[in-house]
Amino acid sequence: MHWQIDLIILTFTIFCALAAISVKDLLSTAILFGAYSFMMCLLWAVMGAVDVAFTEASVGAGVSTVFFVAAVFRTSRRTKD
Amino acid sequence: MLQQYSEQAGGQKIEIHSSNHSFALWRLLLYATADFPAWGDPNSPANSYLSPHYIQKSIEETGVPNLVTSVLADYRGFDTMFETAVVFCAGLACFLLLRNFKQKEENFYRHIPTGVIIQFKKGDKTLPVGKEFEHIDTEWIPYDLIIKTVCRILIPFIQLYALYVVAHGDFSPGGGFQGGVIFGSSLMLYAIAYNLRTLVQRVKEKLLGLFCAIGVLIYAGIGVVCMALGGNFLDYGKLSQILPVDPGHIRAYGMLGVEIGVGITVMAAMVIIYVNIVSIGRHDEGL
Secondary structure (H helix, E strand, C coil), rough: CHHHHHHHHHHHHHHHCCCCHCCEHHHHHHHHHHHHHHEEEEHHHHHCCCCHHHHHHHHHHHHHHHHHHHHHHHCECCCCC | HHHHHHHHHCHHHHHHHHHHHHHHHHHHHHHHHHHHHCCCCCHHHHHHHHHHHHHHHHHHCCCCCCCHHHHHHHHHHHHHHHHHHHHHHHHHHHHHHCCCCCCCCEEEEEEEECCEEEEECCCCCCCCCCCCCCECCCCCCCCCCCHHHHHHHHHHHHHHHHHHHHHHHHHCCCHHHHHHHHHHHHHHHHHHCCCCHHHHCCCHHHHHHHHHHHHHHHHHHHHHHHHHHCCCCHHHHCCCCCCCCHHHHHHHHHHHHHHHHHHHHHHHHHHHHHHHHCCCCEEEEEC
């Protein structure tokens, strides 16, 4: 029924996931993780799991991104490997 | 790691081997997914015994329209209590690992009327912080009026929304976890818009620690009260003996109490984790 929406969101999810592990700049990785979480949130919402989508939006895309940025702020910006 | 080993071995053989192995494992896992029940299959084992009971009987047994909340806070209340305890432990672990009570060697002050910045190299000298002097960070940036104003307007609405999410967990998506996280992030926004010292002065560390523990105690306390009234642990139906409310909705009130406990713990734990990470446990300067 919603397969076009599903396809678009899934493409973005995979794109964000691959970008997050391949980018060298850790701040960008944190932001990409936030985008990935948001795409997962949309995917949950499309599947009808609104409670899970809400949790993913507030915890995954919201607070954990802030924690990642805070950790990057206190360590180094660029990855060593 | 893989590249290092293959360079040490002097050839590509190892790399090819392991990539073959991982490819085989990948194919095996993909092959095994064919055995899974189809998505939303009503005859799958997970959907054939417990789920129909929850879906058909939940409203008449608990009186709560939101099925997810009734499963989380009532049928699986014991589970959620220990999830809350896990969040409490996360906050505690961050505090124990990162908290550093040593004062910083260097202190910077700014004379507000003139804008002169004063630096103390030894930590023992301090200036009275007030109308004349203010404590500033090592990498001090003048406050942005736009960010400050927007955050000042936004924060009350975010907090009100968080309270709404906690209070309406029974009727719409949401609940203690989400509400607590939203409330905690409003306090983080406050720290980002002003500075960390302002937040730490407003919301004391002791208060946060106390809140973090009180939430779990509220949750466990409701369970113990139910036991004292002659029921099982977290059997909210027994609360009707002491609460003057409609007995049909008593389980919803019990769940609301539990969700408030969860919200308090999560809010305090999130702020503790943020403050400790961003200032490396010193609670003075940060993002």
